[in-house]
Amino acid sequence: MKTIVAKFGGSSLADAAQFRKVRAIIESDPQRRFIVASAPGRRSANDVKVTDLLYECQALAARHADPTPVLDQITARFTEIIEDLGIEFDLQTEMAIIRSRLRERDYMASRGEYLNSKILAAYLGVPFYDAAESVRFLRNGRPDYELTNELLASALSNVDRAVVPGFYGADASGVIRTFSRGGSDVTGSLVARAVGADLYENWTDVSGMLFADPRVVKDPRPVAFVTYRELRELSYMGASVLHEDAVFPVRKAGIPINIRNTNRPADAGTMIVPVDRAEQSETAVTGVAGRPGFACITVEKGMMNGEIGFGAKLLTIFAKHGISFEHCPSGIDTMSVVVASAPFEAERDAIFAEIEKELRPDHISVDDSIALIAVVGHGMMGARGISAKVFHAMHKAGVNVRLIDQGPGEMNIILGVAESDLPIALQELYNELS
Ligand code: ASP
Numbered sequence: 001m002k003t004i005v006a007k008f009g010g011s012s013l014a015d016a017a018q019f020r021k022v023r024a025i026i027e028s029d030p031q032r033r034f035i036v037a038s039a040p041g042r043r044s045a046n047d048v049k050v051t052d053l054l055y056e057c058q059a060l061a062a063r064h065a066d067p068t069p070v071l072d073q074i075t076a077r078f079t080e081i082i083e084d085l086g087i088e089f090d091l092q093t094e095m096a097i098i099r100s101r102l103r104e105r106d107y108m109a110s111r112g113e114y115l116n117s118k119i120l121a122a123y124l125g126v127p128f129y130d131a132a133e134s135v136r137f138l139r140n141g142r143p144d145y146e147l148t149n150e151l152l153a154s155a156l157s158n159v160d161r162a163v164v165p166g167f168y169g170a171d172a173s174g175v176i177r178t179f180s181r182g183g184s185d186v187t188g189s190l191v192a193r194a195v196g197a198d199l200y201e202n203w204t205d206v207s208g209m210l211f212a213d214p215r216v217v218k219d220p221r222p223v224a225f226v227t228y229r230e231l232r233e234l235s236y237m238g239a240s241v242l243h244e245d246a247v248f249p250v251r252k253a254g255i256p257i258n259i260r261n262t263n264r265p266a267d268a269g270t271m272i273v274p275v276d277r278a279e280q281s282e283t284a285v286t287g288v289a290g291r292p293g294f295a296c297i298t299v300e301k302g303m304m305n306g307e308i309g310f311g312a313k314l315l316t317i318f319a320k321h322g323i324s325f326e327h328c329p330s331g332i333d334t335m336s337v338v339v340a341s342a343p344f345e346a347e348r349d350a351i352f353a354e355i356e357k358e359l360r361p362d363h364i365s366v367d368d369s370i371a372l373i374a375v376v377g378h379g380m381m382g383a384r385g386i387s388a389k390v391f392h393a394m395h396k397a398g399v400n401v402r403l404i405d406q407g408p409g410e411m412n413i414i415l416g417v418a419e420s421d422l423p424i425a426l427q428e429l430y431n432e433l434s
Contacts, residue, residue: 002198005034007166007188010041010049011205012262013116016084019123021262025203026124028265034156034195035163036188037120039112040077050077050112051167051181058109061102071099078115087122094118107176110168113184117165129155129162131187134194135169137177143169145190145249152194164191185246189257193249200250200257202242207261208270209234209241211287216423217430223287224268227275230286230376233412237289237374241270275378284379284386285433290426292371292419294326295344296403298336299355300363305332310359317354321347326372327405327414338403338416341368370402371422375413375429387413389432397421397428 008022026032039050053074060067075095082089098111114130121128134151136144148169156162166184170176179186185202192200209231210220226234228251235244241259250257257272304310311328314335318325327338344351348366355364380386387406390413394401403416417425 002031003033003195004029004031004199004201005036005188005192005195005197006032006201006203007036007184008038008262009184009202009204010038010051012041012203013037013039013120014041014043014047016081018262019081019085019120021265022120022203023124025262025265031198032201033161034191034197035120035124035126035161036166036184036191037113037117037163038166038184039116040081048073050074050116051109053077054108054112055105057102058105062105067102071095074112078119081119085119085123087119089119089122091115104176106168106178109178110165110176113165113167117163121163124163126161126163127159129159129164131165131168132170132174132176135187135190137169137171139171141177143179143186143245148190149194149249152190153196156191156195179243179245182243183245185243186249189246189249192255193253196253197255200255201260202246202257203260203262204241205261205263206241206259207264207267208259209239209287211434212426212430213239213289216290216426218427220430221434223270225271225273226286227273227378229275229411230378231272233374233376234287234289237372238291239287239289242272247272283377283434284383285375285377286379287377288373288375288426288429288433290371290373290422292369292422293341294338294370294372294416295341296336296338296367296370296416297344297351298334298365298367299359299361300334300365301359301361302333304335311335313358314355317351317358320354321351323347323351327403329403329405336403338370338372338405367402367416369419370416371419371425373415373417373422373425373429375415375433376411378411380413381410386433390415390429393428393432394425396432397424399425399428 012018041049053070057067057070078091101107118128134155136147138144166187168178209223212220214220228247254274258269260269261267323339323344325337325339329336399417399421401415405414
């Protein structure tokens, strides 16, 4: 029998009605042996996530304010779920323990996953396994992926089924630590790798990834297959389906991720796969994404191309000021460096002074308010006519392309446009490429 690790996000476990959907999904396939659960999320647009309530409690306690009203809200949310599901659960005892440790930030934040997973385990009749026993963090708060893998693999090797809370683990001395927000995705991925799963299902409230951002582009189509690398490129540019760190553990083991919708379980969702398992997608391009907030600094100097080490010196100046560069398009006597605007602004004058002193350029200029767009797809490799379509779309949109970058890997084409042109540029790219 195959093994599936199924992670359910906060909206999938926000109330008893959602718990029922989750049970139906789990029971419809006996291969779903390991379940990773988030804390209860929002039930409606203006609701508050339990994790946010827990952080609020801790903050109130830390400044000696009364956290009781917020604690009562948390107790009420879990009570409603327990009573509506009609299960036996000693919430009072659990809440008394939590009340005695109000000032421990990560411990408090983790209790949403802890309680929700215990309740889900009771509801399913499946054993609860506490992530604090095997998901290991270093003392500096960073996760120790390799040790976690070893510990989880040996702890779960003889376990048939388990519910594991997401989002947290502990350091070597047992102090609870959490991942960054949305980190239950990472726990799911770690469990999938450790048990050698055939598939990691990530159940949420959307039917997978879309070709473009639906807040900008009208009704973008879903994406059936995306590779880990394509996902990385698209996420970096603002497409968010999964916690950034969730890809690493399963990618290492070649386990595909399936993004599914708890509210529409019949939808196939998006499969995130290694490149050699990518099905032939209908289009060469898998998706487009864009992000504002960049600046492009251009340094001009006659005969620059003959000056060995010019590029290294220029980039070293940015590095010394803690500014990482995104792209580096260049001409014969010009070199440009594209950076995120916010950190650059703070260092701008100091960087310019140093460029003047070290490189003696003829001219330095800055293009502010640039948005970068990534057109991403393994299918573009060797395909002809894609850039023609990209530039045709820009022409149709009436958008001036400020910079272009494409490496020989041909997996993405990066365009820089004015921030105000980003929406129309993305819409026309979608029309042309999807
Ligand atoms: N409950 C945590 C959060 O709200 C982690 C998660 O849901 O993945 O960020």
